[in-house]
Amino acid sequence: MIHAVDDLGTRPGLRLRTTPRVLSIAGTDPTGGAGIQADLKSIAANGGYGMAVVTALVAQNTRGVRSVHTPPVAFLREQLDAVSDDVTIDAVKIGMLADVDVIAEVRSWLEATRPPLVVLDPVMVATSGDRLLEPSAEQALRELLPLVDLVTPNLPELAVLLQEEPAATWAEAVEQGTRLSAAVGVIVLVKGGHLTGDSCPDALVDARGLLGETVVEFASPRVVTRHTHGTGCSLSSAIATVQARTGDWVRSVAQVKEWLQGALLHADELEVGAGNGPIHHLHHLFADRPPAGQEFSGSLWSEIEPIRTAIFELPFVRRLGDGSLDARDFGYYIAQDALYLNAYSRVLARASALAPTPTPAEQVFWADSAGVCLKVESELHRSWLGEHATPAALGPVTKAYVDHLLAISAQGSYGVLLAAILPCYWLYAEVGERLHAAFQTRGDAAAHPYGAWLETYADEAFAVATRRAIAFTDSAATTASPQERAAMRAAFAASSRCELDFFDAPRLHAGA
Numbered sequence: 001m002i003h004a005v006d007d008l009g010t011r012p013g014l015r016l017r018t019t020p021r022v023l024s025i026a027g028t029d030p031t032g033g034a035g036i037q038a039d040l041k042s043i044a045a046n047g048g049y050g051m052a053v054v055t056a057l058v059a060q061n062t063r064g065v066r067s068v069h070t071p072p073v074a075f076l077r078e079q080l081d082a083v084s085d086d087v088t089i090d091a092v093k094i095g096m097l098a099d100v101d102v103i104a105e106v107r108s109w110l111e112a113t114r115p116p117l118v119v120l121d122p123v124m125v126a127t128s129g130d131r132l133l134e135p136s137a138e139q140a141l142r143e144l145l146p147l148v149d150l151v152t153p154n155l156p157e158l159a160v161l162l163q164e165e166p167a168a169t170w171a172e173a174v175e176q177g178t179r180l181s182a183a184v185g186v187i188v189l190v191k192g193g194h195l196t197g198d199s200c201p202d203a204l205v206d207a208r209g210l211l212g213e214t215v216v217e218f219a220s221p222r223v224v225t226r227h228t229h230g231t232g233c234s235l236s237s238a239i240a241t242v243q244a245r246t247g248d249w250v251r252s253v254a255q256v257k258e259w260l261q262g263a264l265l266h267a268d269e270l271e272v273g274a275g276n277g278p279i280h281h282l283h284h285l286f287a288d289r290p291p292a293g294q295e296f297s298g299s300l301w302s303e304i305e306p307i308r309t310a311i312f313e314l315p316f317v318r319r320l321g322d323g324s325l326d327a328r329d330f331g332y333y334i335a336q337d338a339l340y341l342n343a344y345s346r347v348l349a350r351a352s353a354l355a356p357t358p359t360p361a362e363q364v365f366w367a368d369s370a371g372v373c374l375k376v377e378s379e380l381h382r383s384w385l386g387e388h389a390t391p392a393a394l395g396p397v398t399k400a401y402v403d404h405l406l407a408i409s410a411q412g413s414y415g416v417l418l419a420a421i422l423p424c425y426w427l428y429a430e431v432g433e434r435l436h437a438a439f440q441t442r443g444d445a446a447a448h449p450y451g452a453w454l455e456t457y458a459d460e461a462f463a464v465a466t467r468r469a470i471a472f473t474d475s476a477a478t479t480a481s482p483q484e485r486a487a488m489r490a491a492f493a494a495s496s497r498c499e500l501d502f503f504d505a506p507r508l509h510a511g512a
């Protein structure tokens with residue numbers, strides 16, 4: 001039978017609720033990544049109140065399924081009735097159904113209770129290859145389709161539902177989804193997770209044209225992770241939840257896909273199990289928690305990866321390394337560096353002034369660093385700038401960098417100032433270490449025009465100071481508010497871009 005539907009493709013009885021009460025009817029996963037455990041997290045993550053009725057108990061983990069225990073269906077019915085006799089259900093998500101008897105019982109309950117919104121994930125085989133639906137139950141599952149609003153098969157499941165070979169391309173998959181929708185009178189979400197390639201498209205398909213168009217595609221990049229256990233369960237329960245709030249399938253799937261993308265992107269952080277681990281359902285709740293150890297600085301460093309790559313590709317850095325750099329460019333760089341260090345010393349002194357009082361070590365460190373900066377500046381004048389003309393004024397790039405640092409110093413947040421200060425230490429240390437290592441392996445010390453300078457570039461005392469500056473930044477991030485941490489990230493990224501520009505400035509401004 002086909003339900004009556006309104007313009008958005010939903011049944012007229014649909015009650016939209018801010019916090020929908022969503023029932024998952026599914027199997028279990030004691031490691032929490034799939035089945036009802038994943039559904040409950042997914043429903044909560046998407047703003048619903050989750051409930052769960054167990055169809056089958058599955059002894060499984062991230063590596064595979066060990067055994068399945070299906071309780072008597074009479075008990076399944078008792079669980080279902082216990083929920084529906086008491087709670088108004090806004091949406092139902094159906095997952096693993098195990099066998100024909102379970103399907104028949106769920107079907108009978110659906111016919112008796114008529115929930116306003118039903119999403120069916122036709123679970124047949126786990127990612128590990130283990131069967132979660134007896135082959136003899138496939139026909140009963142096909143016959144259940146007209147009772148639901150949305151079915152979310154992966155490509156092999158779509159093929160089984162149609163009794164065809166699995167689609168080999170995305171176009172074939174969408175075409176199969178369209179035929180299933182036309183045959184059964186149901187909306188189909190065709191999922192591209194099982195295809196290969198850089199993108200992971202999904203498509204909502206309704207052959208009756210209830211979505212405005214027959215096919216609505218949702219493009220998203222494929223996240224590189226092996227931790228995709230339970231994505232199908234999580235996706236279907238999230239859609240049931242959001243649809244019960246919005247009543248608009250296209251909007252619901254778009255919103256859920258964005259959430260799922262984040263859950264996949266953060267999956268590797270969980271480190272659950274040795275196989276295909278779970279996705280991070282509640283990743284957005286964890287975003288504001290204080291970072292531990294070097295987590296904060298580690299994330300800052302990886303966020304500026306493109307800037308780091310760009311620095312090593314600059315003609316200035318490459319030519320400084322191989323000795324082919326124009327003397328005029330080198331002179332410009334050294335002179336601007338001396339001017340910069342003078343200003344940077346004042347910024348470090350400001351960090352000393354702002355350092356938290358219970359930790360005098362930080363106050364002393366920044367004050368000492370301000371002094372070291374002035375010593376390095378005078379050393380540059382003594383050993384290098386004697387031969388080169390020293391400009392009286394800051395070049396445009398130096399001025400922009402210094403203005404940025406001074407503006408942050410004036411704002412008075414110690415954490416943000418440290419994040420702004422850090423790239424000068426960290427990027428200089430990295431460039432120094434790499435250029436120095438390359439210089440040493442070349443063995444042309446005498447012939448290299450900047451050899452003497454490169455010799456001093458990778459200084460162990462500077463490496464130690466860099467490690468301390470990183471540790472102080474991590475410690476400031478631990479006590480910072482989420483807003484301050486966001487400002488720290490922005491300050492670190494802005495200073496890193498200034499560093500990139502600083503290395504490129506001689507090419508642009510040395511001849512001016």
Ligand SMILES: Nc1ncnc2c1ncn2[C@@H]1O[C@H](COP(=O)(O)OP(=O)(O)OP(=O)(O)O)[C@@H](O)[C@H]1O
Nearest residue numbers: 154191192193194200221222223228230231232233
């Ligand atoms: N690596 C990935 N990057 C981005 N999205 C993905 C990735 N893998 C799967 N997805 C998305 O996850 C959802 C589930 O897709 P998939 O085709 O894997 O279903 P499934 O096989 O039922 O899931 P599972 O068996 O893992 O529970 C889809 O929205 C799909 O586009």
Ligand SMILES: Cc1ncc(COP(=O)(O)O)c(N)n1
Nearest residue numbers: 027028034035126127229230
């Ligand atoms: C109870 C239950 N339901 C569904 C799946 C499918 O999830 P996956 O394909 O990611 O293993 C599962 N493993 N367990």
